[in-house]
Amino acid sequence: xxxxxxxxxxxxxxxxxxxxxxxxxxxxxxxxxxxxxxxxxxxxxxxxxxxxxxxxxxxxxxxxxxxxxxxxxxxxxxxxxxxxxxxxxxxxxxxxxxxxxxxxxxxxxxxxxxxxxxxxxxxxxxxxxxxxxxxxxxxxxxxxxxxxxxxxxxxxxxxxxxxxxxxxxxxxxxxxxxxxxxxxxxxxxxxxxxxxxxxxxxxxxxxxxxxxxxxxxxxxx
Amino acid sequence: xxxxxxxxxxxxxxxxxxxxxxxxxxxxxxxxxxxxxxxxxxxxxxxxxxxxxxxxxxxxxxxxxxxxxxxxxxxxxxxxxxxxxxxxxxxxxxxxxxxxxxxxxxxxxxxxxxxxxxxxxxxxxxxxxxxxxxxxxxxxxxxxxxxxxxxxxxxxxxxxxxxxxxxxxxxxxxxxxxxxxxxxxxxxxxxxxxxxxxxxxxxxxxxxxxxxxxxxxxxxxxxxxxxxxxxxxxxxxxxxxxxxxxxxxxxxxxxxxxxxxxxxxxxxxxxxxxxxxxxxxxxxxxxxxxxxxxxxxxxxxxxxxxxxxxxxxxxxxxxxxxxxxxxxxxxxxxxxxxxxxxxxxxxxxxxxxxxxxxxxxxxxxxxxxxxxxxxxxxxxxxxxxxxxxxxxxxxxxxxxxxxxxxxxxxxxxxxxxxxxxx
Numbered sequence: 001x002x003x004x005x006x007x008x009x010x011x012x013x014x015x016x017x018x019x020x021x022x023x024x025x026x027x028x029x030x031x032x033x034x035x036x037x038x039x040x041x042x043x044x045x046x047x048x049x050x051x052x053x054x055x056x057x058x059x060x061x062x063x064x065x066x067x068x069x070x071x072x073x074x075x076x077x078x079x080x081x082x083x084x085x086x087x088x089x090x091x092x093x094x095x096x097x098x099x100x101x102x103x104x105x106x107x108x109x110x111x112x113x114x115x116x117x118x119x120x121x122x123x124x125x126x127x128x129x130x131x132x133x134x135x136x137x138x139x140x141x142x143x144x145x146x147x148x149x150x151x152x153x154x155x156x157x158x159x160x161x162x163x164x165x166x167x168x169x170x171x172x173x174x175x176x177x178x179x180x181x182x183x184x185x186x187x188x189x190x191x192x193x194x195x196x197x198x199x200x201x202x203x204x205x206x207x208x209x210x211x212x213x214x215x216x217x218x219x220x221x
Numbered sequence: 222x223x224x225x226x227x228x229x230x231x232x233x234x235x236x237x238x239x240x241x242x243x244x245x246x247x248x249x250x251x252x253x254x255x256x257x258x259x260x261x262x263x264x265x266x267x268x269x270x271x272x273x274x275x276x277x278x279x280x281x282x283x284x285x286x287x288x289x290x291x292x293x294x295x296x297x298x299x300x301x302x303x304x305x306x307x308x309x310x311x312x313x314x315x316x317x318x319x320x321x322x323x324x325x326x327x328x329x330x331x332x333x334x335x336x337x338x339x340x341x342x343x344x345x346x347x348x349x350x351x352x353x354x355x356x357x358x359x360x361x362x363x364x365x366x367x368x369x370x371x372x373x374x375x376x377x378x379x380x381x382x383x384x385x386x387x388x389x390x391x392x393x394x395x396x397x398x399x400x401x402x403x404x405x406x407x408x409x410x411x412x413x414x415x416x417x418x419x420x421x422x423x424x425x426x427x428x429x430x431x432x433x434x435x436x437x438x439x440x441x442x443x444x445x446x447x448x449x450x451x452x453x454x455x456x457x458x459x460x461x462x463x464x465x466x467x468x469x470x471x472x473x474x475x476x477x478x479x480x481x482x483x484x485x486x487x488x489x490x491x492x493x494x495x496x497x498x499x500x501x502x503x504x505x506x507x508x509x510x511x512x513x514x515x516x517x518x519x520x521x522x523x524x525x526x527x528x529x530x531x532x533x534x535x536x537x538x539x540x541x542x543x544x545x546x547x548x549x550x551x552x553x554x555x556x557x558x559x560x561x562x563x564x565x566x567x568x569x570x571x572x573x574x575x576x577x578x579x580x581x582x583x584x585x586x587x588x589x590x591x592x593x594x595x596x597x598x599x600x601x602x603x604x605x606x607x608x609x610x611x612x613x614x615x616x617x618x619x620x621x622x623x624x625x626x627x628x629x630x631x632x633x634x635x636x637x638x639x640x641x642x643x
Contacts, residue, residue: 045640054534054636079536090531090639094234106223107537152535 001066002027003192004051004160009060011046020046022215023060030159033186033193035203037220038212044196045087047212048164051194052084053077079108083153085163089145091137097123097148098133101155108156122151127177143170150178154185161185163195167202179205224541228548238521239553245517246557247564249510250615254565254603256503257611259573262601263496267489274485276303276454278463283475290441293450294431296470301463303453307431308337310447311440312420316384316395318375320419321368330388331419333426336434342366349407355379356402359429362436364401368424372403379403383427387439394439398429454480495576511618518550518626529630530638543627547620554619558612565611566603573601 004027011021020043028034038044049055050062053074062069064077078084091100101119105112112118123133126147137145146166153161163182167175183205186193195202203209209220232239280296282288290309297305312330320331337343342358345351356379359365367377377383381400387393406412406423413422434440454463457480464478472478522529525546532542 049636049640052534054639055634075533075536075538077536078534084534086534086639088639090534092528092531095230099230103223103227104535106227107532107535 001029002063003030003065004028004194005063005066006050006057007061007063009050009057009062011043011050011055011058020215021050021057021217024217026210026217028160028192028194030192031186031190032207033183033195033205034208034210035206036194036196036210036212036217037198037200037203038196039198042212043215044198044212045164047217048084048162048196051160051162052082080156081158082160082162083156083158085146085149085153085161085166087164087168089137089142089149091145091148091152093138094136096134096136097128097140097144097151100137100148101152104152104155110156119151119155122154123148125154126151126181127174143174146170147174147178150181159192161191161193163193163197165197165199166195167197167199175201224545225548228545229552231545231549232552238524239549242517242521242550243553243557245513246554246615246619247561249506249513249618250557250561250611251565251568252506253503253510253614254562254611255569255572256499256506258565258569258601258603258607259576260496260499260503261607262569262573263492263499266492266600267496270485270488270492271457274481274488276457277481278452278454278460278478279481280450280467280472281477281479283477288472288476290435290448292471293448294435296467296472297450297452299452299463299466301454301459301466303455305453306338306451308335308339308343308449309431309434309441310335311434311443312388312445313396313440313443314386314388314390316386318377318383320425321370321374321422322413322416322425323419324417328390331425332385333420334385334429334434334437334440335426336429336431338431342428345408346404351404351406351408353402354405356400359401359433361401362430362433363397363399364429364433365398366402366404366428367400368426369403369405370424371427372400377403385437385440388443388445392439394437396437396440398427398433404428452478491577495573498576507614507618511622514618514622515625518622519629522546522626522630526630526633526638530633530635533631533635534639539631542631543624546627547623550619550623551616554616558615561615562603562608562611566601569601569603 006024006026009021009024010019012019024047036044036047046055050057053069053072056062056070056074064072064081069077091097092103095103098116098119101122102115105115105119120130120133124130128144128147128151132140132144137148140148146168150163150166153163161182166182167178170178179202182193182195185191186207195206197203206221211218211220280288280293293307297307299305311334313332313334314328314330315332319326323331335343341347342351342353346353353366354369356366365383367383372378372381377400379400379402383398383400385396385398408423413419413424415421419425440446452463454460460478460480464472467478468474529542532545533539
């Protein structure tokens with residue numbers, strides 16, 4: 001059974017005639033890493049908004065565990081079921097890296113006893129040491145913020161991890177590390193990982209590769 | 222719990238913004254506290270002045286019209302009154318006794334009968350100019366007090382009888398009083414010492430109750446009799462009703478019932494000015510404060526739009542975002558409230574004194590900045606209820622303004638906020 005399924009999903013902004021996404025069909029399962037490739041303006045960010053529950057499709061049906069997203073509590077979905085790694089990080093910039101992770105755990109209602117220690121372990125896993133973890137996000141480099149964003153997406157142990165250009169600000173070695181983590185999450189922990197990117201290097205990690213072009217999604221391999 | 226913890230941390234994370242917000246809030250609370258305390262104190266003082274002066278009614282007779290003593294006494298029987306006080310002074314002659322400073326009986330008045338309904342026997346006794354040194358004050362009908370000098374001259378003691386005759390020898394009548402006590406006159410003036418002038422000697426005054434004096438017809442109807450009646454209304458607003466009642470009882474239309482408005486105005490005018498100024502200031506501060514706080518809150522929330530977007534994207538519910546931010550604002554307000562109330566309470570008294578000085582300058586009466594005990598005329602105090610009221614208003618204002626800002630910002634969907642920023 002598909003964890004997340006898109007059936008003839010289309011999207012157009014209110015007051016415009018152009019469809020950003022056109023009758024997309026896609027199914028994703030736990031334990032797989034999906035890569036959606038596309039150029040700028042292809043509709044990648046819009047697709048990511050729909051998958052992460054930040055927006056709803058204007059046509060078609062989006063199902064999570066067989067349930068229509070329109071009838072779901074999307075706040076709950078974002079807080080517990082999906083972890084999003086944003087291209088622009090979208091972290092609380094005046095809080096520390098550690099506080100960002102702990103807050104995410106709190107919002108998801110995590111029952112973790114020592115949230116602080118768990119958060120530090122997560123940060124360490126993505127290459128953020130304890131000292132850096134205690135620094136304000138605003139004072140971290142782009143690469144460090146990207147790692148904090150990844151750690152936050154994993155912090156509440158979601159079923160689905162969606163990443164928008166997760167390696168865009170990272171060097172080659174770190175890119176390998178991060179993609180390794182994402183692949184391990186899919187293969188070892190049974191998560192459904194969806195990566196939206198324009199990087200061909202990332203596509204080699206895909207279990208399933210999809211292409212997005214002018215709002216049309218096609219299966220590549 | 223995490224919402225509250227996060228809100229507290231946010232206060233320190235955003236020091237700059239919160240310092241400005243705290244400064245504005247502090248100034249508003251300070252100004253509101255000063256004006257509110259002064260207004261409340263002035264209103265209390267006005268109430269006191271009204272109770273002190275505005276409830277004393279007297280009857281003003283027109284021209285030569287003289288009301289009968291029995292009328293004055295009858296008017297005192299009213300449900301509208303808290304009490305009525307009467308006093309009467311009348312002249313008479315002693316029968317068989319010698320007045321002080323009297324050279325030889327010449328058929329003229331040689332004593333003064335002073336009567337009062339007051340339990341403290343009037344101002345002289347209250348102020349200590351006279352005191353009862355033997356026996357007791359008149360209680361029963363026919364009782365009287367005589368001075369120690371008069372008693373000595375005539376060999377009177379407690380229980381002695383004193384006979385009085387009309388001041389005018391041509392008139393008939395006699396009255397007998399019993400000495401219930403002896404007083405000593407401690408005043409310097411009026412102690413007599415002018416031979417042939419017994420009426421100038423205060424020691425020739427016999428003191429009795431109005432009830433006793435009113436029963437002596439030749440005293441009541443004597444020439445030069447002075448009768449004073451003061452009616453204490455239960456409420457200053459009952460003046461009109463009391464006058465109507467007296468009209469029904471037969472008070473001539475040429476006589477009017479008046480309250481001591483002059484004294485009230487003299488005492489309350491500067492206070493009313495103070496109350497008015499502080500009251501207007503209090504309202505202006507509240508309105509202006511509400512407007513400023515809403516504006517600051519909206520501006521501050523615009524700055525926090527991105528934060529709201531991130532929190533919502535992380536799955537935090539709109540209500541929780543609002544609650545967290547509200548906690549933050551209320552915590553800042555509560556801290557400002559404590560400091561503002563303290564500073565306001567400290568500053569209110571000097572400001573009130575300054576206002577009183579300026580308000581009194583425009584009045585005919587001299588500035589009454591201090592009362593008899595040397596205390597400031599307006600006693601400004603921070604009471605628990607005043608602090609509670611100001612606190613409630615401040616928290617309400619902060620809450621409303623904060624919600625206005627938060628509602629403004631939470632209208633936007635997280636996707637829109639984040640895409641706008643990115």
